Amino acid sequence: MRAVVCRHEKLTVEDRPEVPLGPGQVRLEVLRCGICGSDLHARTGMDDWADLGAKIGYARLARQGDGLVFGHEFSGAVAEYGPKCKQELPTGTPVVAVPIIRNGGDVDPIGLSPHADGAYAEQVIVQEPMMMEVPNGLPADVAAMTEPMAVAWHAVRRGEVKKKDVAIVIGCGPVGLGVILALKARGVATVVASDFSPGRRALATRCGADVVLDPAVGSPFEGAERWGHLTSSRDAFELLMGTREKLGRLPVGWWHLWRLGEKLGAMPKRPVIFECVGVPGIIESIVDAAPIMSRVVVVGVCVGTDHFTPFMAINKEIDLRFVLAYTPLEFRDTLHLLAEGKMDPRPMVTSTVGLDGVADAFTALGDPEAQAKILVDPRLAASA
Ligand SMILES: [Zn+2]
Numbered sequence: 001m002r003a004v005v006c007r008h009e010k011l012t013v014e015d016r017p018e019v020p021l022g023p024g025q026v027r028l029e030v031l032r033c034g035i036c037g038s039d040l041h042a043r044t045g046m047d048d049w050a051d052l053g054a055k056i057g058y059a060r061l062a063r064q065g066d067g068l069v070f071g072h073e074f075s076g077a078v079a080e081y082g083p084k085c086k087q088e089l090p091t092g093t094p095v096v097a098v099p100i101i102r103n104g105g106d107v108d109p110i111g112l113s114p115h116a117d118g119a120y121a122e123q124v125i126v127q128e129p130m131m132m133e134v135p136n137g138l139p140a141d142v143a144a145m146t147e148p149m150a151v152a153w154h155a156v157r158r159g160e161v162k163k164k165d166v167a168i169v170i171g172c173g174p175v176g177l178g179v180i181l182a183l184k185a186r187g188v189a190t191v192v193a194s195d196f197s198p199g200r201r202a203l204a205t206r207c208g209a210d211v212v213l214d215p216a217v218g219s220p221f222e223g224a225e226r227w228g229h230l231t232s233s234r235d236a237f238e239l240l241m242g243t244r245e246k247l248g249r250l251p252v253g254w255w256h257l258w259r260l261g262e263k264l265g266a267m268p269k270r271p272v273i274f275e276c277v278g279v280p281g282i283i284e285s286i287v288d289a290a291p292i293m294s295r296v297v298v299v300g301v302c303v304g305t306d307h308f309t310p311f312m313a314i315n316k317e318i319d320l321r322f323v324l325a326y327t328p329l330e331f332r333d334t335l336h337l338l339a340e341g342k343m344d345p346r347p348m349v350t351s352t353v354g355l356d357g358v359a360d361a362f363t364a365l366g367d368p369e370a371q372a373k374i375l376v377d378p379r380l381a382a383s384a
Contacts (some may be wrong), residue, residue, distance in 0.1 A: 021082025152178030
């Protein structure tokens with residue numbers, strides 16, 4: 001089987017022996033696999049990832065010399081069942097899968113561990129309960145976007161964004177674009193998107209962002225007053241004092257009214273901000289500029305050490321949330337949103353390459369103007 005192997009930062013196409021299937025495992029013929037930003041970072045930073053992974057109790061992430069096959073954003077067709085499978089789907093059925101498999105006492109992430117080769121390959125092994133049939137004749141390239149879109153769907157759910165909230169997306173790479181699509185699929189009326197790259201801003205518009213801006217020209221937090229967001233401590237003090245004064249003019253005890261207001265969910269308006277950049281300093285820049293009581297959802301993966309000033313976050317009562325991946329249910333729901341056309345990630349798919357084109361695709365993805373999401377089609381002979 002041909003696969004793209006990453007060893008000491010080099011990506012080469014190699015012939016790999018077929019790995020025998022374990023209990024409950026299914027071999028898929030890979031139809032498409034997305035190149036994830038995390039793969040780009042892992043190519044050079046694998047050992048750091050492995051060290052950090054070990055710190056949180058998972059010591060089986062790949063290291064530089066391991067000869068890893070990347071690829072966790074895939075769609076495929078059922079090719080062969082291992083022992084102890086239910087075999088509910090006939091061979092050839094198009095499927096996607098949550099990219100984790102069981103190896104004895106361990107559960108390994110597909111495409112990030114040498115114990116679970118990924119889908120930059122002709123075949124990939126998945127775990128049957130994590131596999132889902134692709135509905136509605138959804139094309140393989142869109143189905144392969146289930147995984148990254150599930151990340152976005154989870155982030156938006158964790159952000160608890162209401163339809164009337166203003167959502168601000170910082171960074172319009174594939175993660176930010178996915179978040180924009182997920183926000184619009186949830187019916188959020190106002191989505192503001194910010195990116196330095198004109199190409200990425202154009203994609204943000206195509207993905208449904210309502211306001212798209214260049215942070216070099218204007219801050220995404222500028223004009224927050226027009227949405228009723230509190231931009232200074234002075235505003236917050238005024239709101240507290242003013243509300244208390246107003247309630248004091250009514251014939252009922254102010255504390256009853258205040259408590260009732262809390263029960264009904266009355267609270268100052270604030271945006272939900274999605275950090276989709278993942279470089280040191282970005283959290284601090286958001287905390288410094290965000291309106292009072294903003295909720296900040298950190299989706300961008302920053303592996304390095306970062307710092308921010310708690311005084312600012314405390315005085316604004318910033319609600320900082322970190323998100324990781326998705327549940328199998330969120331994965332399934334995302335697949336069905338794609339199949340029903342409620343999220344259309346096609347604008348962000350900028351090209352498709354064969355296995356031989358993966359190394360060049362990694363380089364090409366360094367240019368935000370030209371590329372956003374590149375898919376691998378193992379049956380394509382040459383790169384597109
Ligand atoms: Zn990914």
